[in-house]
Amino acid sequence: MDLILDFPVLLVIIVILALIFDYINGFHDAANSIATIVATKVLTPFQAVLWAAFFNFAAYFIAKAGAGFAVGNTIAKTVHEDFITLEVILAGLIAAITWNLLTWKLGIPSSSSHTLIGGFMGAALMHAWMEYQTFEHVINVAKVLPIFLFIFLAPFIGMLMAYIITLAILWICRRTNPHKADKWFKKLQLVSSALFSLGHGANDAQKVMGIIGAAVISYHLSLPAEANDVYQAMDASLRFDYFVDHYEWVPITSFIFIALGTLSGGWKIVKTMGSKITKVTPLEGVAAETAGAFTLFLTEKLGIPVSTTHTITGAIIGVGITKRISAVRWGVTISLLWAWILTIPVSALFAALVYWVVSLI
Structure with a gap:
């Protein structure tokens, strides 16, 4: 708990901005875990955000109990340590926050994950070019x-x-009374939505942990050699784990802020995810959320930060094409695809520009 006393002003600002990004990530991505449950009228919007926020935060205890923070470790290491500075991380966060707010305002379900990663890499590349005239390594x-x-x-x-x-659910329930089945799937959707919210919390809160970890480690590595800093003497592969162990408030605060952001909702994106891609029934909501949760748990196990937005959108498309290909509104889907493809390069370019401006100050 020695954070504020040991940290310089710039590092404190970065931590605050990272938590602001975490909060924005929560309301930007709230739609991912509640869009289908709202669209099927299982819960009201207010009930849905409470439900999602609770399980977003509950994911912390699962990670702490043994699932680990592999995604955060990956984020912290996307850029080589030699090219990470506090100014690089500051520029990346400013770019990521700006892009997230813009896409939220426009109702575009872009990826907060890729925004953050793109911003981090873009600022680091600009730093490398301005300091060493190279993009290598x-x-x-x-x-x-x-x-x-x-x-x-x-x-x-x-x-x-x-x-x-x-398809499996439809086959299993082929002789079930439709009205009775609908009632059961409305109840099951509470479970599938909770599972997806757990996956979302574990995946996205860790990204902010990774950025804060990269900033803390960079600060310690920049200290004079005579400071005898423990991070400098440690193998690079162990630094992030050491950071998590010694700044336990960072993980829990990251999960709290993403839960608070989820409570704020993101209704424009809910509309896009819940109704514009394809019309969703409770049965299909269960299938989409279960598939999305499975994908998130798999990638978290592999330590790969993925977009919860991309994941649930793909799942919603999957349930749509079981009816017929035309059930999916492909015009909307193609627009989303362009937003996904452009997120990393646009964020990277904007972060590079922000870094250039910051370096002039």
């Missing part, structure tokens, strides 16, 4: 490549799983 390709691959794989896995789960 700035990005940790081994960490970043799986993130780029899962821009496409996460929605595809979500779509495939939702398609299979929907």
Whole structure:
């Protein structure tokens, strides 16, 4: 708990901005876990955000109990340590917050994860060019490549799983009274929505942990050699774990802020996710949320930060195509795809510009 006493002003500002981003991430992505449950009228919007916020925070205890913080570790290591400075992280956060607010205002369900990653990398690349006139060895390709691959794989896995789960449910319930089945699936949707909210909390709160961790580690590595700092003497692979163990308030605060953000909702995106892609029934809501939760738990186990937005969108498309291909509004889906593809490069370019401005101050 020695944070404020030990940290310089810039690092404190970065921590505050990171938590602001965490909060914005919560209300920006609230739609991911509640869109289908609101669209099917299982819960009112207010009840739905309370439900999602509770399980967003509850994910902390699962991670603490043994699931770990592998996603946060990955985020902290997307850029090589030699090119991480407090100014780089500051510029990346400003860019990520701006892009998130813009897409929220426009009702575009873009990825908060990829916004943060793009901003971090863009600012680091600008720093490397301004200081060393090179882009070589700035990005940790081994960490970043799986993130780029899962821009496409996460929605595809979500779509495939939702398609299979929907067909399996339809076959199992083929002789069940439709009205009775509908009542059961409305109850089951509470469970599937909770599972997806757990996945969302564990995935997205860790990204802010990763950024704060990268900032703390960078600060310690910049200290004079005579400071005899423990981070400098430690193997690079162990630094993030050491950070988590010694700043226990960071994980719990990250989960609290994403839960508070979820309580604020994000109704424009709820409308897009819950009704504009395809019309969703309680049965299909259960299938989509279960498929999305499975995908998030899988990627968290692998330590790959993915977009919960991409994941649940793919799952919603998966349940739509079980009816017929035309049931999916492909015009809306293609617009979302463009937003996904552009998020990382646009965030990176904006962060590079912000870093350039910051470096002039």
